[in-house]
Amino acid sequence: MRPVNALITKIVKESPSIRTFFFDASFDSATPGQFVMVWVRGVDEIPMTLSYKNAITVQKVGDATSRLFELGEGDSVGIRGPSGKGFTLPGKGDRILVVAGGVGAAPLAPLAECAEGAGAEVTTILGARNADELVFKNRFSGTGILHITTDDGSEGRKGFVTDALRELDLPAYDRIYTCGPEVMMARVFDILQDAGALERSEFSLHRYFKCGIGVCGACCMDPSGLRVCKDGPVFNGTQLVGSEFGKYKRSASGQRVGI
Amino acid sequence: MVTITGLDLKNPTILAAGIMGTTGASLVHVAKEGAGAVVTKSIGPAPEKGHPNPSMVRLECGFLNAMGLPNPSYKDFIKELEIAKNETSVPVIASIFGGSADEFVRVAEGLSHAKPDAFELNLSCPHAEGYGAMIGSDPHKVQQITSAVCNNVDVPVWVKLTPNVTDIVAIGKAAASGGADAVVAINTVRAMAIDIASGYPILGNRFGGLSGPAIKPIAVKCVYDLYAALDIPVIGVGGISTWQDAVEMMMAGASAVQVGSAVFEGLDVFGSISSGIDSFLTEKGYGGVEDIIGLAHGMV
Ligand SMILES: Cc1cc2nc3c(=O)[nH]c(=O)nc-3n(C[C@H](O)[C@H](O)[C@H](O)COP(=O)(O)OP(=O)(O)OC[C@H]3O[C@@H](n4cnc5c(N)ncnc54)[C@H](O)[C@@H]3O)c2cc1C
Ligand SMILES: Cc1cc2nc3c(=O)[nH]c(=O)nc-3n(C[C@H](O)[C@H](O)[C@H](O)COP(=O)(O)O)c2cc1C
Numbered sequence: 001m002r003p004v005n006a007l008i009t010k011i012v013k014e015s016p017s018i019r020t021f022f023f024d025a026s027f028d029s030a031t032p033g034q035f036v037m038v039w040v041r042g043v044d045e046i047p048m049t050l051s052y053k054n055a056i057t058v059q060k061v062g063d064a065t066s067r068l069f070e071l072g073e074g075d076s077v078g079i080r081g082p083s084g085k086g087f088t089l090p091g092k093g094d095r096i097l098v099v100a101g102g103v104g105a106a107p108l109a110p111l112a113e114c115a116e117g118a119g120a121e122v123t124t125i126l127g128a129r130n131a132d133e134l135v136f137k138n139r140f141s142g143t144g145i146l147h148i149t150t151d152d153g154s155e156g157r158k159g160f161v162t163d164a165l166r167e168l169d170l171p172a173y174d175r176i177y178t179c180g181p182e183v184m185m186a187r188v189f190d191i192l193q194d195a196g197a198l199e200r201s202e203f204s205l206h207r208y209f210k211c212g213i214g215v216c217g218a219c220c221m222d223p224s225g226l227r228v229c230k231d232g233p234v235f236n237g238t239q240l241v242g243s244e245f246g247k248y249k250r251s252a253s254g255q256r257v258g259i
Numbered sequence: 260m261v262t263i264t265g266l267d268l269k270n271p272t273i274l275a276a277g278i279m280g281t282t283g284a285s286l287v288h289v290a291k292e293g294a295g296a297v298v299t300k301s302i303g304p305a306p307e308k309g310h311p312n313p314s315m316v317r318l319e320c321g322f323l324n325a326m327g328l329p330n331p332s333y334k335d336f337i338k339e340l341e342i343a344k345n346e347t348s349v350p351v352i353a354s355i356f357g358g359s360a361d362e363f364v365r366v367a368e369g370l371s372h373a374k375p376d377a378f379e380l381n382l383s384c385p386h387a388e389g390y391g392a393m394i395g396s397d398p399h400k401v402q403q404i405t406s407a408v409c410n411n412v413d414v415p416v417w418v419k420l421t422p423n424v425t426d427i428v429a430i431g432k433a434a435a436s437g438g439a440d441a442v443v444a445i446n447t448v449r450a451m452a453i454d455i456a457s458g459y460p461i462l463g464n465r466f467g468g469l470s471g472p473a474i475k476p477i478a479v480k481c482v483y484d485l486y487a488a489l490d491i492p493v494i495g496v497g498g499i500s501t502w503q504d505a506v507e508m509m510m511a512g513a514s515a516v517q518v519g520s521a522v523f524e525g526l527d528v529f530g531s532i533s534s535g536i537d538s539f540l541t542e543k544g545y546g547g548v549e550d551i552i553g554l555a556h557g558m559v
Contacts, residue, residue, distance in 0.1 A: 001317055002316060002454065002461065003313070005456035037313070039312075041457055044463065045311075045313040078461075080313075080316070209312075211324070213315060215278055215315060215519075215520060216277065216278065216279070216315065217281045217285045217300070220282050220284060220285035220288070222282065222283075224288065225282070225288025226288070227279075253329050253331050254281045254336075255331040255332075
């Protein structure tokens, strides 16, 4: 499909480095965890998760995201998608645990809301560097129990999401979902593996997307050859055992770079 | 079973260059899905990150792409090629590119350590300045590069041709006289798409190459002409997504087919094309694929 023109209708500042861009276009068929390719014309096209049916939540890190931060209401971007495999939605009465780090909250907030709407019992661990960088605190607390961690202790517990995770009764959860920096997810993976909970877990991965439609192979994982843009970005924990996850990824040229 | 330039393929479907071919694991994945052979991403002398995105977009009639030959360089790709070679039983063909005969030879020699079953020379990428079609439309250069590589490797050499020339047969003949063991036709057809909401060309590179259903009739004609003019095998590629497409390409003269864009619909495309060809041959009472290769040439 050609990019759809999406007009920015509202911009919400979530933290000093993170903003939510609402569009006049709504992607109602999208499931939580699916992504869209956002074309910042004249600069680049980059993958972003849908944080609402009609919005993306962006951390400013480089060229395209910086250009996006210069856009205002009334400006537009091109959007293709939604694409990829999202999270498995829990059923009524399921107990789920959501572990979100930084802008990793973007795919997890709609998941938590969707789960709560379906009658699941939701617990969230939300972590960030400091109080200012906590994203979607209210969305998560509106869906159930919320544990907060910050690296500097400016809000909630001082420490990492993994510190809070270790203290929860993991066998009590039917499903565990996580998204955040890969170093964080790798620690979460280790804890879940030790607890025998990998089968019940889902991880939302980031890799360099080139075509974004499952053809070029730039985002393939070792050793399975699964495509993050098509077979993912959400993977079951058992699919990641013995994989490159937590160890290395590939640059735009395909060279391996350490995590 | 099909034999092309001495390589035994369990079926005549081959993964096309640049499609799921950047890592060893990915090539292994496609082989497991049923491809008779796999071709790697085109690999060059130095790491290259490619053009900015969007780099591939699906249009109403096919796909438009300008990846910009992203690749990790032959030095970094050796280990990927080793993985592909060690973990599959199907032939693995290394696609290579360079800006001169010397660069082609350097990349081929470098990758030879990983023992690819053949090389495919990319003399046909339509959107890389100084590479691909820029040299692939000059018969003299095609002959020179082909013979330089042939003199320095001890495996078959396939030459991939661009349709973006006045006379593809002249280029095919140049490849054959340079010593090519087969030609592969076609690479993508120069094309462009514009976003009418903004006026921006959609591709980061502004223009690129068309693939998929729209180019199949172009590929069929190129393969038909090359088959008539050359004594070496022709491998057909361009818009193949079903067994009917493959049979048509073989009747035009293709000894085997490559499949690229159609993996968009699913990796099972290789298995479904090859089993479809088999059923067709049986139903029609043909002894094997050799009975249909070039069949159209006798129908006048
Ligand atoms: C499935 C998926 C969902 C994502 N969702 C979000 C989200 O909701 N919010 C958010 O802030 N970020 C998200 N990201 C990350 C986001 O795509 C990158 O931060 C963005 O591409 C950076 O672009 P840039 O030009 O500003 O940075 P650059 O200066 O180009 O690069 C900075 C880093 O961004 C990454 N990056 C750049 N281009 C790409 C690309 N084409 N594909 C993947 N990664 C790239 C690379 O790791 C690179 O090292 C997601 C990534 C993926 C794969
Ligand atoms: C995303 C993409 C990347 C490609 N990369 C290469 C490449 O690196 N080298 C090459 O020789 N051809 C490359 N091609 C061309 C294909 O191998 C093939 O010739 C062309 O796409 C036509 O076949 P199709 O219609 O089955 O896709 C690429 C095509 C696509 C769509």
